[in-house]
Amino acid sequence: MPQYLLSVWHDDTYELDFASPEAQRQMTQVGAFNDELQRSGAWVFASGLHPASSATVVRAAGGAVSMTDGPYAETKEQMGGFWVVQAADLDAALDLAGRAAAACERPVELRPMEGE
Amino acid sequence: MSDTLDAVFRREAGRCTATLIRLLGDIDLAEEAVAEAFAVAAAQWPTRGIPPNPGGWITTTARNRAIDRLRRESTRPERHLAAHRLQTNDMEPEPDPDPELEQLDAFVDVVADDQLRLMFLCCHPALGADAQVALTLRLLGGLDTGEIARAFLVPEQTMAQRIVRAKRKLRDNHAPYRIPRPAELPDRLQAVLAAVYLIYTEGHTATSGDTLTRVDLSAEAIRLARALAELMPDEPEAVGLLALMLLTEARRAARVDADGSMIRLADQDRTRWDQALIAEGHRLVRACLRRNQPGPFQIQAAIAAVHADAASAQATDWGQIVTLYDQLHAIRPDAVVALGRAVAVAELDGPTGGLAALAELDPDQLDTYQPYHAVRADLLARAGRHDEAITAYNRALELTTNPAERAFLTRQRQTAARTRRPRR
Numbered sequence: 001m002p003q004y005l006l007s008v009w010h011d012d013t014y015e016l017d018f019a020s021p022e023a024q025r026q027m028t029q030v031g032a033f034n035d036e037l038q039r040s041g042a043w044v045f046a047s048g049l050h051p052a053s054s055a056t057v058v059r060a061a062g063g064a065v066s067m068t069d070g071p072y073a074e075t076k077e078q079m080g081g082f083w084v085v086q087a088a089d090l091d092a093a094l095d096l097a098g099r100a101a102a103a104c105e106r107p108v109e110l111r112p113m114e115g116e
Numbered sequence: 117m118s119d120t121l122d123a124v125f126r127r128e129a130g131r132c133t134a135t136l137i138r139l140l141g142d143i144d145l146a147e148e149a150v151a152e153a154f155a156v157a158a159a160q161w162p163t164r165g166i167p168p169n170p171g172g173w174i175t176t177t178a179r180n181r182a183i184d185r186l187r188r189e190s191t192r193p194e195r196h197l198a199a200h201r202l203q204t205n206d207m208e209p210e211p212d213p214d215p216e217l218e219q220l221d222a223f224v225d226v227v228a229d230d231q232l233r234l235m236f237l238c239c240h241p242a243l244g245a246d247a248q249v250a251l252t253l254r255l256l257g258g259l260d261t262g263e264i265a266r267a268f269l270v271p272e273q274t275m276a277q278r279i280v281r282a283k284r285k286l287r288d289n290h291a292p293y294r295i296p297r298p299a300e301l302p303d304r305l306q307a308v309l310a311a312v313y314l315i316y317t318e319g320h321t322a323t324s325g326d327t328l329t330r331v332d333l334s335a336e337a338i339r340l341a342r343a344l345a346e347l348m349p350d351e352p353e354a355v356g357l358l359a360l361m362l363l364t365e366a367r368r369a370a371r372v373d374a375d376g377s378m379i380r381l382a383d384q385d386r387t388r389w390d391q392a393l394i395a396e397g398h399r400l401v402r403a404c405l406r407r408n409q410p411g412p413f414q415i416q417a418a419i420a421a422v423h424a425d426a427a428s429a430q431a432t433d434w435g436q437i438v439t440l441y442d443q444l445h446a447i448r449p450d451a452v453v454a455l456g457r458a459v460a461v462a463e464l465d466g467p468t469g470g471l472a473a474l475a476e477l478d479p480d481q482l483d484t485y486q487p488y489h490a491v492r493a494d495l496l497a498r499a500g501r502h503d504e505a506i507t508a509y510n511r512a513l514e515l516t517t518n519p520a521e522r523a524f525l526t527r528q529r530q531t532a533a534r535t536r537r538p539r540r
């Protein structure tokens with residue numbers, strides 16, 4: 001069955017305040033969505049990510065490895081989390097993406113995985 | 117003979133491609149197969165005559181050629197992969213076509229449902245409107261890339277990339293080849309209808325200075341709408357779209373004057389309207405009304421029908437039009453509808469009434485929307501508020517690129533300037 005990446009996107013005001021009512025509501029919704037994914041067999045893997053400020057970019061050139069503090073993309077939009085799902089086709093995947101976007105109340109990008 | 121073959125190609129290409137996509141599971145393979153089959157037809161039919169079922173002949177020949185090619189060029193696992201690259205999730209279960217087992221002399225006819233499947237595939241909401249239109253014209257219309265590019269005034273290379281990218285996206289994302297399920301159907305159908313309507317309104321007649329084929333996209337759009345209405349007789353919106361386009365097309369001869377400038381509806385010579393198209397449009401609108409399942413295209417068609425009914429602009433039943441706009445606005449509360457409604461209200465209640473309707477809209481949101489300023493300017497001028505009218509005309513002109521329209525608005529502004537009272 002084809003696999004798709006669902007990624008969640010935040011703007012730079014992405015600060016995880018777990019205590020806020022919004023965050024609580026979203027976490028409940030995402031939890032319910034994750035349960036559905038596992039029940040239906042669509043779940044492959046998923047996780048939230050720490051904010052972009054926690055990232056490190058590593059480059060390898062001429063046998064040497066260098067590091068830069070911060071995310072690769074110097075944009076205000078950053079990925080906040082992702083799901084890998086399996087779905088029969090694009091329409092099924094879009095249905096999951098719509099429910100994901102509703103659960104986390106943020107835009108979700110759907111990309112097909114290479115392979116099949 | 118080549119004229120007749122062109123006519124057959126135009127008529128059958130879309131249907132044959134649609135069926136081949138289902139059989140082969142790949143858009144590119146299907147296109148190549150159909151093209152090959154037409155080449156064979158061009159070689160054989162002049163001497164043998166056109167077969168009684170040309171579409172079925174093309175589809176069968178295309179399928180056979182494709183299987184031959186798959187056998188020659190592929191290893192075994194790749195052959196089966198090619199046949200299943202597009203998932204076929206039909207409502208009715210269908211045996212998987214195994215190219216190995218199919219009798220080469222078994223006749224394959226075009227299937228009406230395949231054309232619908234292809235329409236829904238081309239107009240998939242994951243594609244942008246531009247891509248939907250390009251793909252529809254390519255796969256269903258049988259137009260070549262150059263023809264489509266000229267019709268939309270973009271370079272051929274741009275259009276070619278647009279089409280390639282769209283096909284690749286559908287393939288890489290595993291877009292299903294099926295008629296959407298009932299729950300999804302209303303939205304998916306609206307996307308298809310919107311794409312066909314875009315072809316009608318945005319396409320331009322390609323002018324040929326040489327031997328290039330002249331492509332009339334209005335005719336193409338009407339042909340697609342007729343096919344849709346025939347394939348989905350239980351969908352009144354499909355019928356509504358066809359009615360809207362026929363009633364709009366009926367006014368075509370009266371819409372442009374000898375210099376190529378646009379003539380407003382109010383000023384058109386109605387004796388030049390095509391009564392046969394109007395009659396058909398009316399018949400379809402009545403059929404929609406009987407269904408009593410209104411939708412945006414049906415209501416727009418009804419508005420066009422009220423206009424078509426009026427022997428003159430003065431005789432127009434503006435009350436009926438306002439009522440229809442109210443109905444349309446309830447399901448589609450966007451600026452285009454609101455403006456159309458304001459114009460109708462102005463005809464009924466005078467320019468002050470129209471301006472009151474416009475006042476309900478958010479001017480900040482509409483600041484870059486040219487029609488808002490053009491309509492507002494006209495109503496202000498008619499209401500005697502000439503200074504404000506001139507300001508609005510200026511803003512409209514800032515946003516107008518079309519030369520004929522610029523000339524028109526400039527003349528209107530001049531009239532407003534002449535008519536206003538001199539300042540003390």
